[in-house]
Amino acid sequence: MNAITDPARDAAEPARAALEAAAHAARAAASTLARAPRESKDRALLAAAAALRSRSAAILAANAADLAAAEELTDAFRDRLTLNPKRVEAMALGLEEIAALPDPVGRVLAEWTRPNGLVFRRVAQPIGVIGMIYESRPNVGADAAGLCLKAGSPVILRGGRESLRSAAAIHACILEGLRAAGLPDSCVQVAPNADRAFVGAMLKAAGLIDLIIPRGGKGLVTRVMEEARVPVLAHAEGLCHTFVHAAADPAMARSILANAKMRRTGVCGATETLLIDRAIAPSLLPDLIGDLRALGCDFRADAAARAVLPELPAATEADFSTEWLDAVLSVAVVDGVESALDHIRRHGSEHTEAIITEDAQAARDFLDGLQSAVGLWNASTQFCDGGEFGFGAEIGIATGRLHARGPVGLEQLCTWRYHVIGTGQVRP
Structure with a gap:
């Protein structure tokens, strides 16, 4: 035409x-x-x-x-x-x-x-x-x-x-x-x-x-x-993960996860997937799920999590790649830091991930192993916000590899030029 x-x-x-x-x-x-x-x-x-x-x-x-x-x-x-x-x-x-x-x-x-x-x-x-x-x-x-x-x-x-x-x-x-x-x-x-x-x-x-x-x-x-x-x-989707490590403080884990998921479910920094260490899943997962259920959350769980809590709805593979932006949480059991990182690499969007642990070496291994723009240790993923970073506000979260990553504030909204000051130099 x-x-x-x-x-x-x-x-x-x-x-x-x-x-x-x-x-x-x-x-x-x-x-x-x-x-x-x-x-x-x-x-x-x-x-x-x-x-x-x-x-x-x-x-x-x-x-x-x-x-x-x-x-x-x-x-x-x-x-x-x-x-x-x-x-x-x-x-x-x-x-x-x-x-x-x-x-x-x-x-x-x-x-x-x-x-x-x-x-x-x-x-x-x-x-x-x-x-x-x-x-x-x-x-x-x-x-x-x-x-x-x-x-x-x-x-x-x-x-x-x-x-x-x-x-x-x-x-x-x-x-x-x-x-x-x-x-x-x-x-x-x-x-x-x-x-x-x-x-x-x-x-x-x-x-x-x-x-x-x-x-x-x-x-x-x-x-x-x-x-x-x-x-x-x-930025891509805010498919954020919270990993509760075997050395997590249980009370801290319960508090952080409830905030990370349910403070505001529709923001890009909300946790969409809980990863819990197999070593503590039988003892801690019922409390974590109970807290969130009381706040109105629904779940999609893998087989290992359902072995602990059979009443949890079964997750599909696609569920772990879904940004819910709602009161729904995917749940998976993992075997330590490397297993958690592997899950994040397969399903995440390189936005924000958190580890809850009292083991400093495990935290360093987790943070160093991430490719995501923001990693947190013992804090809610909902801190991924320019205001919380001290930027006053943010224009968005960048997850690309060039120019800026994480919350975009004033400095990231600038580029640069060069000034060259001479005293009469000429090039030979």
Whole structure:
């Protein structure tokens, strides 16, 4: 079919035009934001935080409308979509924490002098225009806006269709902050509607958008990786494991696992699989399962776990490669650290794994043997969060092997350039 009369192309044209207009505006703002002094960026962040608090009622009303319009939500999805006064306050605090962090732009990352007297400096600089595609969690928009602003990069935000009203209400607060600091509105823009073609236009905007960051489920990330013509900073599923080693403190194991699984089941740092050492499974597994069952958790267990607790539903091989994002836990019995690592290598997504043990050597062997972005010793996997790392917030969790791994904060949102200072040198 001729492209000029292609109905699909014609239908996507408004979205493409809207994206190109937003991207051109962002690129025009990029030079101003890249050179903005820390004081201006911090003023914008603090004013936006104040606006989040003063407009809290409007934000919650918009969120209530989003929830009312959404259909057939799972409990975990509803939790991700829902805002409440505590979560609005957390967004405001996140912006204030970002403001308190050092300015990442212009940092001298390395400096050296050559025998000819030339001084070389590696200097942090903004990445450029960032496209952020995320699903359901409205607070991601505030976090992304704050981090990109402080890192000197304009951002175009495209949230999930379920959270459009919430996203618009939050964006109004960000705009209030930008205007208070005299920075262009186009430093932070949001998609005008839920048209999926807008996402497609973002993914094809090479030369207009410098980096795409997707934050959502497997379907979103897969689409981005398959269609993008722009560099992508992405993470796979959050298929996280907690390994209870033979030398674990039982009370600690019970406390950590309950938090790692059930604190918030719909976040990417939630534990999806329990690995328990065969040596302690008969004595400890009933207590671990009992605790989680009392909190409303369901299970999928391998044969060895069912030999201890026959009433547990049997797991399929696919269950161990499933990111539940719900109150469901896969359970497998393993034989020590190497067996646990082997299970993680076969089924994991290189996101976050934890070991619970009082044996320091076992912990070191586990952490050193991981390929995952984050490993924890005697702590909940739900600590895999930029705020908990001291980043103020995060724009996502990177599980790739290049540029950044783990929670992505201000430093990871910068690239670098080189300054070379001479005293008249010429090359022979």
